Amino acid sequence: MIKASSNSLTARMETLRIAYNKRLKTDFKELDILVERLTDDASNTEYLKLLHSCFHKMAGSAGTFGFQQLGRKVREYESLLSEALKAPQPLHETFPFADWLDDLQTALKADQKSNPSVGIETRQSSLSLEEPLIWLVERDTILQQYLTHQLQSFGFSVKSFSDALHLADNPAKPPDCILVDHHGSQAKALLSDPVLFWQECFKTIDCPILFMGAEESFNARLNALRSGGHGYFVKPLDMIKLTSFLAQLIKPEKVEPERLLIVEDDQDLARHCQSYLEQAGMQVVCLDHPQALFETVSHFNPDLILMDLWLPDISGAEMASLLRQVDRWAHMPVIYLSAESNVHLRHQALLMGGDAFVEKPLDMEFLVRLCQDRVRRVRHLKQTQNQDSLTGLLKHASIKEAIQNHWEYVQRQPQVFSVVMLDIDHFKRVNDTYGHAVGDLVISAVGTLLRQRFRNTDKLGRYGGEEFTLVLIDCTAENAMSMVNAMREAFAAIQFTANGQSFSCTLSAGVVDNHLCPDDGPEALLERADNALYNAKHTGRNRTCLATH
Numbered sequence: 001m002i003k004a005s006s007n008s009l010t011a012r013m014e015t016l017r018i019a020y021n022k023r024l025k026t027d028f029k030e031l032d033i034l035v036e037r038l039t040d041d042a043s044n045t046e047y048l049k050l051l052h053s054c055f056h057k058m059a060g061s062a063g064t065f066g067f068q069q070l071g072r073k074v075r076e077y078e079s080l081l082s083e084a085l086k087a088p089q090p091l092h093e094t095f096p097f098a099d100w101l102d103d104l105q106t107a108l109k110a111d112q113k114s115n116p117s118v119g120i121e122t123r124q125s126s127l128s129l130e131e132p133l134i135w136l137v138e139r140d141t142i143l144q145q146y147l148t149h150q151l152q153s154f155g156f157s158v159k160s161f162s163d164a165l166h167l168a169d170n171p172a173k174p175p176d177c178i179l180v181d182h183h184g185s186q187a188k189a190l191l192s193d194p195v196l197f198w199q200e201c202f203k204t205i206d207c208p209i210l211f212m213g214a215e216e217s218f219n220a221r222l223n224a225l226r227s228g229g230h231g232y233f234v235k236p237l238d239m240i241k242l243t244s245f246l247a248q249l250i251k252p253e254k255v256e257p258e259r260l261l262i263v264e265d266d267q268d269l270a271r272h273c274q275s276y277l278e279q280a281g282m283q284v285v286c287l288d289h290p291q292a293l294f295e296t297v298s299h300f301n302p303d304l305i306l307m308d309l310w311l312p313d314i315s316g317a318e319m320a321s322l323l324r325q326v327d328r329w330a331h332m333p334v335i336y337l338s339a340e341s342n343v344h345l346r347h348q349a350l351l352m353g354g355d356a357f358v359e360k361p362l363d364m365e366f367l368v369r370l371c372q373d374r375v376r377r378v379r380h381l382k383q384t385q386n387q388d389s390l391t392g393l394l395k396h397a398s399i400k401e402a403i404q405n406h407w408e409y410v411q412r413q414p415q416v417f418s419v420v421m422l423d424i425d426h427f428k429r430v431n432d433t434y435g436h437a438v439g440d441l442v443i444s445a446v447g448t449l450l451r452q453r454f455r456n457t458d459k460l461g462r463y464g465g466e467e468f469t470l471v472l473i474d475c476t477a478e479n480a481m482s483m484v485n486a487m488r489e490a491f492a493a494i495q496f497t498a499n500g501q502s503f504s505c506t507l508s509a510g511v512v513d514n515h516l517c518p519d520d521g522p523e524a525l526l527e528r529a530d531n532a533l534y535n536a537k538h539t540g541r542n543r544t545c546l547a548t549h
């Protein structure tokens with residue numbers, strides 16, 4: 001948890017940058033010596049390995065400290081050298097090492113001139129968040145401190161390790177996630193078989209593991225996966241992407257039961273499937289009148305349809321084809337249940353809009369697993385389509401749909417819910433003063449904070465630009481006001497830094513609940529929350545206003 005003052009943190013970040021700049025000088029001296037030696041003895045493997053290791057270290061850290069051009073160049077040379085060193089024969093190819101060094105120095109000078117430094121940090125806040133704990137394994141101490149600050153700024157608490165071997169001696173609170181450099185240990189075993197090393201290292205650890213590293217190769221990702229990693233992030237780390245990924249990983253979305261529609265005229269078989277699938281936790285509706293297809297799909301909104309291939313008076317393939325003609329069902333997965341052995345008919349059925357066949361008699365365990373897998377994939381696809389890439393929140397159309405859907409739901413199952421409109425104050429000034437990229441960082445920080453502070457069941461969206469909409473389920477306006485106020489204060493406590501200057505931003509919000517205005521439909525509720533936001537703006541900003549009836 002960060003409890004330092006803003007000034008001391010700013011100073012620490014600056015000290016880290018200066019320290020890194022100094023280290024680059026030493027690294028370049030080392031490179032100079034190596035290149036000189038290689039000029040005399042171009043295929044000396046020891047020197048080449050040392051050069052590779054120097055490049056590797058620089059490629060992993062330069063970009064993080066704002067030396068983007070240097071980072072890109074050194075990564076390019078590192079990967080050439082890495083390929084050459086993998087060859088079983090001694091190196092036949094000779095590289096223009098002296099030219100490489102010149103290029104790196106030119107890139108360094110260009111970076112030093114532009115000196116782009118963008119960061120974000122948090123000053124002391126009286127609010128104590130339930131901060132998820134990240135264990136960070138990074139051998140490079142400067143980088144370790146830098147990443148720690150950045151992660152803390154986004155509301156994570158961090159425990160750092162300089163070698164993965166030290167993880168085992170740690171009896172303290174288990175972490176929510178481990179972020180580890182894939183070269184994060186000096187153990188010899190890591191060099192000989194990295195996958196085995198990491199598998200051993202994490203075999204008693206029960207939390208997600210994210211690897212990071214300078215290599216952007218397929219093999220680096222594959223090794224991370226085989227080592228038990230849930231992801232691989234390339235350095236320099238994109239902190240916005242990383243923190244957003246972490247927030248999602250640690251606080252996964254509540255998994256709603258899979259919704260399956262079975263279209264089958266053999267009622268015994270349909271009921272048998274239904275009870276099997278329901279036992280596996282799915283919601284199942286059976287349909288035996290093909291004419292009710294559209295109505296049932298519209299009402300039940302299934303994730304997937306299991307379709308008998310031969311129904312009275314109509315084929316399953318015709319049903320699939322009819323569905324495909326309606327835009328919103330064009331991509332709904334349809335799996336045929338059939339004992340049809342005629343290959344031509346099976347092909348026809350697939351071409352008419354089915355996705356797969358499951359053979360009758362049905363292997364129920366296989367069917368359950370297939371349905372789970374297909375639904376997971378189709379939901380993931382939907383989620384990425386509905387998600388705003390900068391904040392990870394729902395896009396405009398999806399949050400509007402969420403309000404509509406929830407409003408309809410509470411007409412059937414009465415329950416209170418709140419609608420909130422949020423807007424960053426004087427955001428135009430942020431863009432005008434610090435540039436659009438910094439503006440984007442501020443927007444994405446709102447996204448991360450919202451996702452950290454609200455429940456998984458709440459619907460959180462980016463309404464547009466710097467405006468956000470929340471649908472808080474089972475929450476009165478009074479509760480919504482206090483939650484939004486807490487979030488507003490936490491946001492105001494974030495100290496952003498850009499080009500050596502630091503600044504903070506505030507939010508205004510408008511809140512309404514459906515009990516306050518029982519005759520309002522979803523659009524009207526949204527408009528009321530927006531009017532309340534307008535009030536907040538016009539009575540001084542940095543505040544939350546309740547809608548008036």
Ligand SMILES: Nc1nc2c(ncn2[C@@H]2O[C@H](COP(=O)(O)OP(=O)(O)OP(=O)(O)O)[C@@H](O)[C@H]2O)c(=O)[nH]1
Pocket residue numbers: 423424425426427428429431435436437438439440443464465466537541
């Ligand atoms: N960086 C960035 N800026 C955006 C984005 N979308 C909208 N904006 C900018 O957000 C600013 C919104 O400005 P205004 O609507 O005038 O409001 P404001 O400056 O926040 O002032 P108040 O809302 O009255 O406090 C505009 O300058 C838009 O260009 C975005 O995705 N990224």
